[in-house]
Amino acid sequence: xxxxxxxxxxATSLDDALARLAAGGGSAKAIAGxxxxxxxxxxxxxxxETLVDIGRLAELKGVRRLGDGRVSIGGLTTYDEMLRDMTLxxxxxxxDALPNIGDxxxxxxxxxxxxxxxxxxxxxxxxxxxxLDAEVVVRSVRGERAIPIAGFxxxxxxxxxxPDELITELRLPGxxxxxxxxxxxxxxxxxxxxxxxxxxxxxxxSGDRWGFCSVAITGVGEHPYRATAVESxxxxxxxxxxxxxxxxxGVTVASDIHADxxxxxxVATVQVRRALEAAAARLA
Amino acid sequence: MxxxxxxxxxxxxxxxxxxxxxxxxxxxxxxxxxxxTHIACDTSQCGACTVTLDGKSVKSCTVxxxxxxxxxxxxxxxxxxxxxxxxxxxAFWENHGLQCGFCxxxxxxxxxxxxxxxxxxxxxxxxxxxxxxxxRCTGYQNIVTAxxxxxxxxxxxxxx
Numbered sequence: 001x002x003x004x005x006x007x008x009x010x011a012t013s014l015d016d017a018l019a020r021l022a023a024g025g026g027s028a029k030a031i032a033g034x035x036x037x038x039x040x041x042x043x044x045x046x047x048x049e050t051l052v053d054i055g056r057l058a059e060l061k062g063v064r065r066l067g068d069g070r071v072s073i074g075g076l077t078t079y080d081e082m083l084r085d086m087t088l089x090x091x092x093x094x095x096d097a098l099p100n101i102g103d104x105x106x107x108x109x110x111x112x113x114x115x116x117x118x119x120x121x122x123x124x125x126x127x128x129x130x131x132l133d134a135e136v137v138v139r140s141v142r143g144e145r146a147i148p149i150a151g152f153x154x155x156x157x158x159x160x161x162x163p164d165e166l167i168t169e170l171r172l173p174g175x176x177x178x179x180x181x182x183x184x185x186x187x188x189x190x191x192x193x194x195x196x197x198x199x200x201x202x203x204x205x206s207g208d209r210w211g212f213c214s215v216a217i218t219g220v221g222e223h224p225y226r227a228t229a230v231e232s233x234x235x236x237x238x239x240x241x242x243x244x245x246x247x248x249x250g251v252t253v254a255s256d257i258h259a260d261x262x263x264x265x266x267v268a269t270v271q272v273r274r275a276l277e278a279a280a281a282r283l284a
Numbered sequence: 285m286x287x288x289x290x291x292x293x294x295x296x297x298x299x300x301x302x303x304x305x306x307x308x309x310x311x312x313x314x315x316x317x318x319x320x321t322h323i324a325c326d327t328s329q330c331g332a333c334t335v336t337l338d339g340k341s342v343k344s345c346t347v348x349x350x351x352x353x354x355x356x357x358x359x360x361x362x363x364x365x366x367x368x369x370x371x372x373x374x375a376f377w378e379n380h381g382l383q384c385g386f387c388x389x390x391x392x393x394x395x396x397x398x399x400x401x402x403x404x405x406x407x408x409x410x411x412x413x414x415x416x417x418x419x420r421c422t423g424y425q426n427i428v429t430a431x432x433x434x435x436x437x438x439x440x441x442x443x444x
Binding site for chain 1 (some may be wrong): 285287303304305307310326327328329331333337340341342343345346347348351352353394397398402411412415417
């Protein structure tokens, strides 16, 4: 399979990339590792007129701690680089998810910025970013803005990112000692995409109540979402099992040849319970 | 418009003019006649097209040739030396790590990435490392055995 023809430019700097994207007026697309975009282009589901290769912009790579305690992951950081970064190891849900995203070959090329921009409804990383309440920092020739992750994913392959904007970094809150987190997923074996993937963070226990709970689900709805009904049930004192029953509340559950609606919804509730149990176990 | 790509393939500098949409696997197979790198699924799932790009395994059906400009690429043809087969190739032979052999070049290049990270992998680590490579014949058992044996050879070589 061969992509439709396109013009190729290799960006020499971030400003150069932004100028190229702006000049493209919506028909230019940035490519980093290409692990999401190239398969779409080969199927001709995406036909950009111009590809702006940002793969060599070193300033967008790497993980660093910010002055306010948050952790910044450069948009061009690959999954493999994230796996090797000790700063990220203390995020239990990242330690769970990263080794199982794609496969080695995909993790060697695929970037967190690319995956976020791609907004695949079954991608693992969006659920993790949602659970963590991350911030998406984007830049264009018009300037920089920080988009709260809560409103970022808007549909299947649709996000708040404008065509001329580039994701420069993802900012995660600094880890709290009183919270535990975990990621659990059932994957479709050939593609590796989650039938249901769940990121959970829980903690701040006082007496017999949890003071903090954050649960996000991918693979199930039109886009990854926060399972707010689960969260409020937990904060209200419900058991993990009882709360997990609300995993798909208000969501149109996806159905395909790998998992029909009923099965997928069931898998989601099981994974929510397991992710909550694993997150709570990390607190001990 | 053609783009000029300079890269080193199996230790040999190569210069090729390509259309931007040309895939790395096409450059290897069609421009450089290195047909040891196979195309099977062509959707970045099966791993038959795996090569290493600057030492890291990639699926060459999902890399543009222009993205490999300036890179060092190793394909299955670059594994053996004048002294003989690479330890991975020898181990696949000795341990019957293949039946039809179609997936073998990709398996070996993925295993090369693994052995570059650790020369003492557990069986779980070996299975995890080839999760992106499909074999439809063997059930993987002898492939895992072969990679484990190759790791032993590499460790012995490093110690010797």
